[in-house]
Amino acid sequence: MKTLRFLYPDQLSNQISSLRDLDPKKDIILLCETLDWFTTVKHHKKKIVFILSSMRHFSETLKQKKWPVIYVKLNEEDNTGTIIGEIKRHLTSKFEKIITTEPSEHYSLIALKNLQNRLGIPIEIREDNRFLSTHQEFQEWSKSRKELRMEFFYRKMRHKYNVLVKNGLPEGGQWNYDAQNRKFPKNTLTIPKPHRVKPDSITEEVISIVQKYFDDHFGEIEPFYHGVTDIHAKQALVLFIQERLQYFGDYQDAMLLNEPWMFHSHLSGYINIGLLDPLECIQAAEKAYYSNLVSLNAAEGFIRQILGWREYIRGIYWLKMPSYQNSNYLKAKKPLPDFYWSGDTKLNCLKQCVNETKRNAYAHHIQRLMVLGNFALLTGIDPQYVNEWYWIVYIDAYQWVELPNVTGMILYADGGLLGSKPYAASGAYINKMSDYCKSCAYNVSEKNGKNACPFNYLYWNFMIQHEDKFKKNPRLNMVYSQLKKMDIERIEAIKKDTFEFLKELSNRENEPYEN
Ligand SMILES: Cc1cc2nc3c(=O)[nH]c(=O)nc-3n(C[C@H](O)[C@H](O)[C@H](O)COP(=O)(O)OP(=O)(O)OC[C@H]3O[C@@H](n4cnc5c(N)ncnc54)[C@H](O)[C@@H]3O)c2cc1C
Ligand code: SF4
Structure with missing residues (x-):
């Protein structure tokens, strides 16, 4: 069966569920730059450069693998400007099915389901395998609880992936070492320079597009130094483990003038767009602990953020949407100061x-x-x-x-x-x-x-x-x-x-x- 494999802009992983069982001789992968993705809210200019450049680099890697890709650029004449418009435009009669991974956001899922009702062919929406917990798992966990506290969900996830767990017990005797993670940095402490990547010709081109189309958006584009490929993302992870993780826990809450990066990992952008696998980050931190490179409070603190907080936050989102977005328990109604x-x-x-x-x-x-x-x-x-x-x-x-x-x-x-x-x-x-x-x-x-x-x-x-x-x-x-x-x-x-x-x-x- 010939299928159209649709990727959302934040699904830049060749291990993603929608590409599983891809037949390069019959199927086509569709990846589109559409105006709606960048203007639903008017994103920071640097963020748009990051997403567009990562998409373009990702499409090049798919082509190198000889996987068939239709890549739609933002300024292409026939670009409809919307994700749904582009799926419809490329859905010629030769396709018998669309396969995609569930979009990460609720409103995109609703739009996709509406499209499904209008199209003559089926859309298979697969579970997002980049997350470590499923919707069903989170729902079941939440049903059995009076209060949905992250800490208990996190322990369940530690067991599930057997991370810093020995014979069913937490490494070092405690599940959480947060109490040790509130130090203020001494003057003598050197904060390492963050991972930097020099923009290549693709990124340079994207920078000029963003300057042209999104000039009235918030934020500064240059200097642009973010990585835009999975290789860059892995380099950033390695550097973090070698240079920052040891102090991650100790100085997790500390803030210093003109030191925006501190001992944090700066990996969230890569993980959320698909360039870095969250489990790989967790396992790298666990390995660093067992190799005596970092202390337990550092490794556990970092692992908790990804295996605990990140998964828990996503679980809450899908459990409570769409009503969650209208919550206003304290009846707050003031405008955002300029x-x-x-x-x-x-x-x-x-x-x-x-x-x-x-x-x-x-x-x-x-x-x-x-x-x-x-x-x-x-x-x-x-x-x-x-x-x-x-x-x-x-x-x-x-x-x-x-x-x-x-x-x-x-x-x-x-x-x-x-x-x-x-x-x-x-x-x-x-x-x-x-x-x-x-x-x-x-x-x-x-x-x-x-x-x-x-x-x-x-x-x-x-x-x-x-x-x-x-x-x-x-x-x-x-x-x-x-x-x-x-x-x-x-x-x-x-x-x-x-x-x-x-x-x-x-x-x-x-x-x-x-x-
Ligand atoms: C008001 C507010 C808004 C936030 N908005 C976002 C957002 O839009 N996107 C986002 O990825 N994170 C968000 N976070 C969580 C967290 O602040 C960022 O993930 C983190 O600052 C990213 O920097 P880092 O990669 O250096 O993280 P680190 O401090 O190095 O932490 C490691 C990783 O843990 C994960 N993580 C840690 N805390 C959280 C959390 N609370 N929720 C989800 N993941 C977490 C991230 O993947 C992060 O990369 C928000 C937090 C707050 C308080
Ligand atoms: S407003 Fe000024 S004094 Fe108050 S917490 Fe902020 S920096 Fe400190």
Whole structure:
């Protein structure tokens, strides 16, 4: 049977389920650059260069294998501009079936299923074998639980893949070594240079296309240094294991001025687009531990991110979509401040993180969570705007992964499905984990007043504002007993400072920001 094998732009793996049993003499692989993929939200320019160049390089490797490929370029005259349009355009009568791997996002799956109903030939949608857990597995796990906590799902995954497990028990006696992973870097520590790839002629061409078609999108294109092939992605993994993994755990939460990369792996973009296999990353870290190259807290910390968090986040997405995208438990409705785009703010931590995001299409987890996310939570920004921003700005962002991280992890908009308490923090946390406060216009030790760090009063205002929802949460007992002891003058000062801060933001933004 002659089949059309359709690949989505984030399915750049020749091991993917849709290419299994491909018959190169009869079948055709279809890979298309379509405008809809890059403008559903207006992605960061660097991210578009990364995706387009990776697609073009991937298509070259398929051709080298002598696999038949139709590759549609963005600026081709007949390009319909949509994924569905391109599938229909290339579906000539010689094909008896379409085979594809399930798209990673819910709205794409709906579009595909609608197409299926309209076409005269069958579409076989295969499970995405790049993930380590299936939808069915996650559903079954979730049915047997009162609370869907990542930690327990992670343990199940450790057993399933027998990773850092001996005779059914966790290596070293504990499942999770997170408590050891909160160090602040010493001045003497050298942070290795990140993996870099010089753009080749394909990437150079793509850069000029992105400059032409997506010039009004957020972010800086150049310098462009990301890898765009599976070989580059593997090199990045090897370098990470050799040079960074040892300190990954220790300094996972640390943030330093002008050090965007720290000891993180910078692999998410490659994994999410199909250039790197998540299991390969996990096994490389496990091997490094058993070869005495890295400590257990480092290896376990990294493995947990991929085998635990990444799979769990995807499980939540598919379990709860489509209603999940409309969650707004805290009824947050403020607009996104313009400085999320411009970086123009006196709050130094936010300025650093936005400017790095603009430059690199990357910020590490704690910057996304405890600075950018924390501010959005404390000031009550509407989850729709926050989700859109995160989806646009990061090289690794797809709805399946940004949505649970934003709606669940940072905004508590799902009412505690993903996290047992909101990740809210005052300036003290940012000061403990970074050196941002040293050069900030605000004073992190001042609690109230014009010079006080805004995170300090915004934090308490948030707890006061949502007391009805949080006061019975056992994990917030200490917070509410502290609040109870606060005198009325302090509470009034918190409310007044918050009101004035939000009013000033509102004047700058020309949008309603009142508390
Ligand atoms: C608000 C918010 C939004 C996020 N949006 C995205 C996103 O759109 N795409 C994305 O891949 N990750 C997202 N993350 C998760 C995490 O921040 C990034 O995966 C990580 O920063 C990528 O950098 P890295 O490769 O250097 O990761 P490392 O710190 O080196 O971690 C290793 C790997 O673990 C995985 N991982 C770690 N944490 C998570 C997580 N919470 N969810 C899913 N995978 C995880 C990633 O594949 C990552 O490459 C988000 C986190 C937050 C708090
Ligand atoms: S003082 Fe406050 S606003 Fe300034 S960098 Fe520190 S935490 Fe951020």
